[in-house]
Amino acid sequence: MIEHKSVFSAFCAAAEKWPERPFLNVLPETAKVYGIASGETSYAEVLAQTRDAQERYCAVGLQAGDRVLMLLENRPAFFLHWLALNALGVVIVPINPDLQSSELEYIGRHAEPVLAISTPERKGDMEQAARDSGQEFACVTLADTLPVLRASDTASYSAVQDDPAAMLYTSGTTGSPKGCVLANRYFLEAGHWYANAGGTCTLKEDAERMITPLPIFHMNAMAYSAMAMVAVGGCLTVLDRFHPRSWWQNVRDSRATCLHYLGVMPSILMSLPEAPEDKRHSVRFGFGAGIDAKLHIPFEERFGIPLVEAWAMTETGAGSVIAANQEPRKRGMNCLGKPGPEMDVCIMGDDGVPIAGTEPGELLVRRKGDDPRVGFYSHYFKDDVATNEAWADGWFHTGDIVRRDEDGDFFFVDRKKNVIRRSGENIAAVDVESVLMQHPDIEAVAVCPVPDAIRGDEVFASIVWRGEQSKDAAEAIVRWGLERMAYYKVPGYIAFCSSLKLTGTQKIQRAAQKQMALELLEKSEAYDTIHLKRRQLVS
Template sequence: MTSSDSVYSAFQTTAQSYGDRPFLHIPAVAAKAYADHAIDLTYGAALHEIDALTARYGASGLGLGDRVAVLLDNRAEFFLHWIALNALGVSIVPLNGEATVDDLAYIVGDSQPRFILALSSRRELAEKFGLPVVLTTDLSTLPKGTTAQAAPGPRTECALLYTSGSTGKPKGCILSNEYFYVMGDWYRNLGGLVSLKPGAERLLTPLPLVHMNALATSAMGMILTGGCIIQLDRFHASSWWSSIRDSGATVIHYLGVLPAILLNLPESPDDRAHAVRFGFGAGINAKHHAAFEARFGIALLEAWSMTEVGGAAAVIAQYEPRHVGTSCFGKPESFMDWRLVDDAGQDVTKGSAGELLVRRAGADPRAGFFSGYLGREQETAEAWAGDWFHTGDVVREGPDGSLHFVDRKKSIIRRSGENIASLEVEATLSQIPGVQAVGVAPVPDEIRGEEVFAAIILSDAAGKNEDTARAIVRAAGETLTYYKVPGYVAFRDSLPLTASQKLQRGELKTLARQLVDDGTAFDLRDMKSKSARKTG
């Protein structure tokens, strides 16, 4: 990248070559909440709107180093305003409109944005945080600033994405223009089963733009190759295949939960009536992998990365043999260095499981990675101990050099693609009257990948019943976003503790699976369904 490079400049370059080609398509079914038709934008038309927005923002005094929180859902407005702000060196802080007020208040307070940019439909939520609110339909209310105008560069902050960590509260990952470029450049140069054809691909994703997969991977992959982003509002099983067929999708992005749901649909003669060449994703249940590919005729290519890592050390199984059904995510490429180490930091023998450490090959091991955790210099340094990024993921190397995902070293639960910190859930549950002690762990879930399990010691042992468990989950739901509340609760007389009275996470995880398998735990997953959330 040159000193003038940014997401905006990359988009501008593509628009000069592919101005008449489609940039964004939102199917009518995904836009029905706010429009009676599909949304379509070419690169040329999008650039025209972006430049007009950039002028408006620049006139208000916004500039290099400012941040703006955005409540824009998976809408065209997200792309247009993000790229327009990026042209000025302004970073966005994406907010998930489905999160709780408490979750969002923490992010807004931690990131310190100048104002919140919101859709009209999100106005009531946006006004809860004590900051100026600007609606996309009325930029005349933009607060005036005095930021000095300067051109953004590769290291300029482009977005601040929050990711759950083992410390409980989410951490703000600072992502630069370079990060986004490296992500897209990695994608477009993969080859093998991932050969993106310039100006021809149509990539469909149901994933939220508040996460790096949709915001960085799919968006930049298409922007750097002149492809079209087909952005759904969310995943809808009933309209999934019709959206793929009607939109002419050639690529899909998925999370592990999607194949499981789609395999449960009745078989149809149209199961293979599509133009999709491959799916890009992670976390598919091993026993669903081959079955999905055989039924639908789509190669699901498992990949590995993290918000902190981006494309700087990403891996994907784009070449055969892909070892379908073994949680294989491919072989590392020459642009990255990697190691598998034990708890003492020593390299494990080939075939043994160890924590994956990664870095960029060459003089700068952090090139293309995140720029650090906002306001957490010590945690950033710990993550980069010894100039290796410590992923917290446990991996093993197969005989042919392919890497296979085993488990997570961190106390993270990954449910339907969402990272849930056990400590955050424990902190909430421990404040509920009647809860004396609690331990939270993941348990396997065939549909969601993992589910939240809580082992609870009650102050009054007489309350060990399902009614009490449901009351605790309802109380937790007043603070936690719905997907973070326990799907299983088991009441215990004790928890597995170390000599220093700390939770033995490994023992708790084993115990959790046992209690779910033998039916001792109360199954409360019905309380997390959409209908239950509306009526609860």
């Protein structure tokens, strides 16, 4: 049973129990990137700063249920302002800083926020999104004076676990991104799960220290990293991003006892020259997903760190987690481990009949007990139809294809949904297609994933083009796309074709289109535009 009512109340309890312990640690490299001070901030100091911010937000009329966009990159201030807003019952909407105009306009319109908090470099973009969306919400930086939104409500907010704490936008398989509403309990359950998982990824209450380069605006860093440290009184070091060549020095400087990773990270680190200090660190384990199977054992032997592979989704939170945290971990086999005792699982065949043997099928999950949705997302914002479809027949349908061996261990096979998984980012093919179709010279487009040795997947676009088909044209399309969507969504390969593979009802034949993409790559008949895919730096 989770005792706390909110993220803020859980942090208050941690600050009371461990006031002098550090909660946040900023390394010099990260401090330089953001122009902030390096060093540690204790639980007591963070709580004091949080209460000051809470008073300022309350004074300008922010109230429970309001939604606030937060584009703060991986700055430690994110946590402080999240706590302050959570204390008032305000719902935060973290914004991926790589999003561009059309994506910001959509979220601004769909989320209906009352305020946006941004970095100075992106304030203009957020103001434009406020105008384009028709919402006209106020936009400020952390240094700005807050605008008065309404008369301050002197009544204190009484937190409830089921009250929404955040809304994260996830790439769906159809239509626009969905707003995934996450309650206080979602975050509390995540911290509780991690603190009690045990096995290889055991967390202790004697000053644990975690380092992560993963984005704060995703559930991994928000729910698992941050809430796990709050649960055990640990210290969190968040990097601005993953820097391969300075990674191990960052790990040593942070005195990390555990770390979080995505599959792309081990691949890059293994490509670097071996060094005498490869094992010179204090890390007991790494926790993540997606490591290249053939690198799993070599990585652990080279760096002396067990990597615990796990499965979860933004929607499932800690309501259903599968983790290979118990030995034997079956390394190098894409093994996810066994489901925890708190969850029900079903592997469903295409015929709608559960699979009892070792054949692959779609993973369906739910929580055991009276409420199958405990720890899961609450719902998709303003989309009851999609919420009900995801929970058809009382099971959450993950869209992931898995298999189970004779020992009861689960193994990831593929994605059923038309989602591209590039360097940890989920990309909906239809999301990319909808933006590209706005180009005046694109008559039709089909997007699909193709394998990438480093990133997992890369975005491949087959385009029916009205103009001259050339490398220059392909690169022009990419540059056009970079102005309108996050860089990682833009095609890394473009092939011009006379027509697409369509069904009798004029829908894209996804499987046939993907096979065609693979054949075009093999024949070198697609233009490689990966070199153009870079984060858009703001001067």
